[in-house]
Structure formats: structure tokens, C-alpha cells
Amino acid sequence: MRLIASDLDGTVIRADGTISDRTVKAFRAARESGIEVVFVTGRPFRWLESVRAAFGHLGTVICSNGALVYDLEAGRILKSQTVDIAALQEVRRIILELEPGARFAAETLHGLHLESDFLRDPEGPLIDSVVPGPLDHRLLRTEGVVKFLAKSHILTPDEFFREVTPAVGSLLSVTHSTNNVSLLEMAHPGVNKSVALEAYAAELGIAAEDVAAFGDMPNDVEMLAWAGRGYAMGSGHPLALAAAFAVARSVEEDGVARIIEELLGI
Numbered sequence: 313m314r315l316i317a318s319d320l321d322g323t324v325i326r327a328d329g330t331i332s333d334r335t336v337k338a339f340r341a342a343r344e345s346g347i348e349v350v351f352v353t354g355r356p357f358r359w360l361e362s363v364r365a366a367f368g369h370l371g372t373v374i375c376s377n378g379a380l381v382y383d384l385e386a387g388r389i390l391k392s393q394t395v396d397i398a399a400l401q402e403v404r405r406i407i408l409e410l411e412p413g414a415r416f417a418a419e420t421l422h423g424l425h426l427e428s429d430f431l432r433d434p435e436g437p438l439i440d441s442v443v444p445g446p447l448d449h450r451l452l453r454t455e456g457v458v459k460f461l462a463k464s465h466i467l468t469p470d471e472f473f474r475e476v477t478p479a480v481g482s483l484l485s486v487t488h489s490t491n492n493v494s495l496l497e498m499a500h501p502g503v504n505k506s507v508a509l510e511a512y513a514a515e516l517g518i519a520a521e522d523v524a525a526f527g528d529m530p531n532d533v534e535m536l537a538w539a540g541r542g543y544a545m546g547s548g549h550p551l552a553l554a555a556a557f558a559v560a561r562s563v564e565e566d567g568v569a570r571i572i573e574e575l576l577g578i
Contacts, residue, residue, distance in 0.1 A: 313575055314518045316342055317374075317509050317535065318568060319527040320353040320363065321489070323545055326563050331366040338569035339367060341576055348516060350374060352505045354489045354497060354531050356419050356459075357382040357389065376419060377487060377531050378508030379458035379499045392421060393500045394456040397449055399483045403498065406479050407462050411472065415463050418447055420455035430463060460484065464494040472496060473530070487531040491549070497531060506534035524575065526560065526568045528552055543571055 316339070318324055324335050343349055351363060352374040360373060360382070369385045381391040400418070407414050415430040425447055464472045472494045477486045484498040505527075513523060525532075525539035528548035533555040536542030544556035545567050553559060560567035 313347060313524050313541070314522040315348040315350065315513055315516065315524070316572065317350050317352050317513075317523060317525040317539065319505075319529070319532050319535075320351055320355060322528040322547070322563055323526050323532075324351075324563065324568050325362065329362065331362065332566050332569070334566045335569045336366050338566075338572040338576075341578060342572055345576060348518070350509070350512060352378070352509055352525075352527075352535060354459075356380075356424070358423075360384060372512065374505065374508045374512065376458045377489075377497055377499055377503065378505045379503045380421075381508060381512070389421065392456065392458055393503050394421075394458055395460055395484060395498075395500055397453045397457070400452070400457060400460050401449060403460065403480045403483050404462075407476055410475050410479060411464050411467060413464065413466055415465075416447060417461040417463075418452050418457045419459040419461065420452060420457050422455045425452065430461075458499065460498040462496045462498070467494050469494045487533075489529040489531040491529075504534045505532060506538040509535055510538060524571070526571070528563070543568070 325331055339349055349370060350372055354377045355375060357375045357380060373382050373384050375382050379393045380389060383390050404416055415427045417426040417430045469488050469491060473488050476496055485501050485503050486496055486498050488496055520538055521540035523539040524541040525535050526543045527536050528545040530549055530551045533551050536544060536552060536555040542557045543560045544552040545562055546559050547562040560571050
């Protein structure tokens with residue numbers, strides 16, 4: 313094992329937003345033994361403060377489901393893959409035909425733009441850099457969209473995913489990463505966590521068989537399938553469990569830390 317790649321939310325970050333001491337110690341032990349560590353998350357780069365606070369300098373973080381690579385120490389974007397705005401507009405039109413009540417948001421290189429009814433209640437991490445109101449496609453083109461979001465207040469997450477993916481999959485990649493909010497996360501067709509992780513590993517001269525990856529949701533499926541050792545969390549989504557090499561205990565049981573300790577022999 314030369315590289316550990318891990319999702320954040322639901323994998324090492326618990327439901328209350330904290331990271332256990334055991335998890336922090338396990339990752340530190342891996343780094344001290346010479347193993348590379350990279351977090352691969354759906355979060356935007358603006359929502360990494362809890363990671364920085366827990367782990368300190370970790371170098372590169374792959375954000376926005378692989379659409380953006382960020383240098384956490386230098387605080388700068390290294391790479392990004394943005395969405396074609398014409399494709400975004402067409403996807404929005406198609407989704408509204410399937411689910412007329414859907415609402416949309418766009419994560420750009422500069423901030424998060426929300427339609428006014430996108431958030432009915434606060435959800436997830438603190439929403440910063442928000443521009444509420446109709447999405448201004450000229451502004452989105454200027455800022456560069458790395459993730460296009462669609463929310464349904466009617467369908468379940470899996471229903472929304474199954475309904476939309478066949479209709480728009482040729483225009484944008486589609487995934488989701490939460491069980492309690494019907495939120496689709498869409499990006500450039502060539503973007504997912506495994507693509508960005510494979511490129512990152514290649515730059516380090518590390519092959520898939522030397523990578524251990526951890527995740528819990530559909531946006532982790534490709535990464536778990538690509539890695540030599542892909543571990544799904546025991547509390548994970550059925551698609552993640554099906555794609556995995558093995559199953560770790562839940563985040564609340566320090567599942568990732570337990571596997572790292574086992575692999576390190578500590």
C-alpha cells in the first residue's frame with residue numbers, strides 16, 4: 313500500500329461534523345510510515361477547514377467529486393474541469409420536464425449560486441459565498457461551473473437519480489452523495505473521483521493495486537472499483553458496498569482507522 317485515498321463525509325467525518333482522535337492518529341501513522349494520503353471529496357474547496365484543523369497540512373485534496381484539485385497548504389486551485397454552459401442549460405430543461413418542482417444550484421470556482429427556493433431549511437455544511445436568485449448563465453460562464461446541482465423536494469435520492477441519469481448522462485456525469493436529501497451532483501462528462509485519483513496516483517508513480525480507497529456513497533463507486541483495495545463503509549449505500557473489495561465498519565465505529573491500523577500492523 314503506497315497511497316490511501318479517502319472520502320470525507322460519512323467516511324471519516326461523522327454525522328455531527330467531527331473526526332475521531334483514533335482516525336486522526338491512524339492517518340498520521342500512515343503518513344509517518346511513508347504512505348501518501350489524499351482526501352477525495354464531493355465538498356468544494358471552501359469547506360475543508362475541519363480537515364485542516366484535524367490533520368494539518370495534507371497537501372493535495374481532490375474536491376467536487378474530482379472536478380477540482382486543490383493545494384490545501386498553498387490555498388490554491390491546481391486543476392479544474394468545468395461544465396459546458398450550453399450542456400448545463402439543456403440538462404436543466406430536461407430535468408424540469410421530468411420533475412417540474414426541481415430547483416438548481418451551481419458551484420463555481422468563485423462561490424455557490426443558488427436559486428431562491430433551493431434551500432428550504434439549512435442543510436449540510438455552512439453555505440458560504442452564496443448568490444441566491446435565478447442562475448445567471450453569463451456569470452456562470454465567467455466563473456466556471458465545476459458542479460451543477462439539482463434538488464427534488466418530492467422524489468427520494470435514489471428515485472431522482474434513476475429518473476434523471478438516463479436522460480442527461482450523455483451531457484453531464486450524474487451522482488449523489490446523501491441519503492436524506494434528494495440532491496443530484498453533476499459535472500463534466502469525464503469527471504468522477506476515480507478519474508482524478510488515477511491521474512493523481514500516476515503523477516506519483518503509483519498503480520491502482522497499491523491504493524487503498526474508502527467511501528460510502530454512489531459518488532465513491534468508481535473510486536472504490538478502481539483501487540486495488542476499495543473499502544465501503546458498513547453503513548454505506550448499496551451501490552458503494554457492491555463496488556467494494558471489502559467492507560469496513562461504520563464511521564461511528566472508526567471503520568477507516570481500524571483498516572489502516574490493520575494494514576500497518578499496529
